[in-house]
Amino acid sequence: MVQVIKPYPDAWYCSKVCGSRCCKVADVWTLQGEELSYEFWKANYPRLGKSTCGCLDENGLCIVHDAHRPLICRIFPYFRFEDAVLASLSCKYVSEVILPSINSHIIRDSLFREVLEYIDCECSGDRVRQIEQRLRECKGLFLLIRGNRD
Numbered sequence: 001m002v003q004v005i006k007p008y009p010d011a012w013y014c015s016k017v018c019g020s021r022c023c024k025v026a027d028v029w030t031l032q033g034e035e036l037s038y039e040f041w042k043a044n045y046p047r048l049g050k051s052t053c054g055c056l057d058e059n060g061l062c063i064v065h066d067a068h069r070p071l072i073c074r075i076f077p078y079f080r081f082e083d084a085v086l087a088s089l090s091c092k093y094v095s096e097v098i099l100p101s102i103n104s105h106i107i108r109d110s111l112f113r114e115v116l117e118y119i120d121c122e123c124s125g126d127r128v129r130q131i132e133q134r135l136r137e138c139k140g141l142f143l144l145i146r147g148n149r150d
């Protein structure tokens with residue numbers, strides 16, 4: 001029987017297992033023309049010595065509701081890059097849950113399909129291109145995932 005692996009970590013994993021690592025590095029990209037909530041800007045306006053996103057509450061959960069979060073936060077840890085998916089290896093869920101299971105082609109195809117469906121819903125072609133450009137300049141480590149969409 002093939003194990004079912006969810007592509008995205010849930011809130012419990014992010015807050016309790018990972019400790020909300022990606023919200024503590026102050027590297028949230030925002031894209032040109034992206035509308036963000038006033039709450040987000042008020043909390044995150046760059047300040048000297050600030051490293052944790054101001055929208056993270058004391059339980060390690062994001063206080064900004066889904067549609068108002070920056071796009072990068074909504075799709076992280078996956079990005080569409082040309083005909084592939086890049087998964088950020090700085091994400092604990094990617095390095096500890098996805099990476100060890102991806103050599104099964106059934107899991108890889110299913111993950112590839114689900115992630116692309118989600119990203120295609122969230123991102124216009126223009127946004128995908130803006131993200132690809134940022135990824136070309138990014139020094140982070142990524143897992144390249146290609147699979148069968150059919």
Ligand code: SF4
Pocket residue numbers: 022023028040053054055056061062063064069070073
């Ligand atoms: S907006 Fe929310 S998801 Fe994005 S970095 Fe801040 S706390 Fe994390």
Ligand code: SF4
Pocket residue numbers: 009013014015018019020021022023076077090091092093094
């Ligand atoms: S780094 Fe990955 S596992 Fe950790 S909080 Fe971010 S999305 Fe969740």
